[in-house]
Amino acid sequence: MNVSEARHAFITGGASGIGLGIAEALAARGVQVTIADANEETLAAVLVSHGDGWRGVVLDVRDRAGWARAKAEAEAAFGPVDIVVNNAGIAPNGQTFADMNPDSFDRIIAINLTGVFNGVHTFAADMRDRGRGHVVNTASMAGLATSVAGTGAYSAAKFGVVSISETLRGELAENGVGVSVLCPGYVQTGLSLNTARLGGETRGGGLAMPPSDISPEQVGDMVVRGIEANDLYIISHPHNWSGVEKRIRGLLAAFGQDL
Numbered sequence: 001m002n003v004s005e006a007r008h009a010f011i012t013g014g015a016s017g018i019g020l021g022i023a024e025a026l027a028a029r030g031v032q033v034t035i036a037d038a039n040e041e042t043l044a045a046v047l048v049s050h051g052d053g054w055r056g057v058v059l060d061v062r063d064r065a066g067w068a069r070a071k072a073e074a075e076a077a078f079g080p081v082d083i084v085v086n087n088a089g090i091a092p093n094g095q096t097f098a099d100m101n102p103d104s105f106d107r108i109i110a111i112n113l114t115g116v117f118n119g120v121h122t123f124a125a126d127m128r129d130r131g132r133g134h135v136v137n138t139a140s141m142a143g144l145a146t147s148v149a150g151t152g153a154y155s156a157a158k159f160g161v162v163s164i165s166e167t168l169r170g171e172l173a174e175n176g177v178g179v180s181v182l183c184p185g186y187v188q189t190g191l192s193l194n195t196a197r198l199g200g201e202t203r204g205g206g207l208a209m210p211p212s213d214i215s216p217e218q219v220g221d222m223v224v225r226g227i228e229a230n231d232l233y234i235i236s237h238p239h240n241w242s243g244v245e246k247r248i249r250g251l252l253a254a255f256g257q258d259l
């Protein structure tokens with residue numbers, strides 16, 4: 001999709017980090033943005049600093065009635081949503097499966113996986129019927145390669161987001177609607193701190209994350225390019241290939257094939 005022709009984008013987790021980077025990159029192309037976030041305080045602060053063409057809605061992506069309200073309000077203000085970015089998420093809980101708190105597993109799946117389904121469910125049929133639009137779902141490198149102990153619930157959710165995106169792309173392709181899945185490696189954001197603030201369990205109790213080589217703003221620009229090219233996979237950290245290669249080599253070997 002030509003992003004400059006899009007009028008309205010709806011971005012979850014848009015008050016912080018990667019979601020805010022994507023919102024800023026879209027707004028820089030003249031797209032009006034609705035940012036949806038569970039954190040009322042950070043949402044209000046972003047709106048104060050961003051002005052015209054930005055709206056905010058308090059939304060917990062687990063709340064299906066809230067999704068319907070948020071869509072109605074957003075479209076009443078800025079018109080039909082052309083781009084939906086299902087990006088809200090929480091951090092890994094640091095727990096191995098043998099010792100995992102089941103409530104913590106459920107929470108990660110509800111926000112990081114079912115939250116993405118809820119966004120697709122809210123917007124995809126309208127986009128299909130209008131014959132126009134693009135869906136971006138934020139997964140992770142942890143959705144492409146098995147990750148380290150303590151990130152298993154997170155990784156299970158992110159593999160699911162990749163799968164939703166791959167299937168949805170095939171389902172909508174004939175209707176002029178594109179689908180991309182963003183799979184970032186490590187980006188310095190408030191992910192752990194925000195997860196702890198919103199009541200989730202994290203490794204080390206929500207520590208600030210160390211610097212990374214890719215910023216949320218750079219990821220935002222990559223997402224705009226990915227939408228324009230209708231790329232299925234948006235890979236922000238191609239140098240982190242080794243974990244994916246190891247998994248693919250294992251699969252190929254099991255099928256008796258070489259890379």
Ligand SMILES: NC(=O)c1ccc[n+]([C@@H]2O[C@H](COP(=O)([O-])OP(=O)(O)OC[C@H]3O[C@@H](n4cnc5c(N)ncnc54)[C@H](O)[C@@H]3O)[C@@H](O)[C@H]2O)c1
Nearest residue numbers: 013016017018038060061088089140186187189190191194
């Ligand atoms: N930062 C990384 O290294 C990294 C790597 C790979 C994938 N990701 C993914 O990127 C996405 C954005 O994370 P980020 O790193 O920018 O962190 P972030 O904490 O800066 O942004 C996440 C936003 O989602 C919001 N949020 C959390 N739970 C919510 C809920 N239930 N409903 C609505 N909003 C909710 C938070 O308030 C926050 O504003 C997440 O899906 C995350 O899993 C991040």
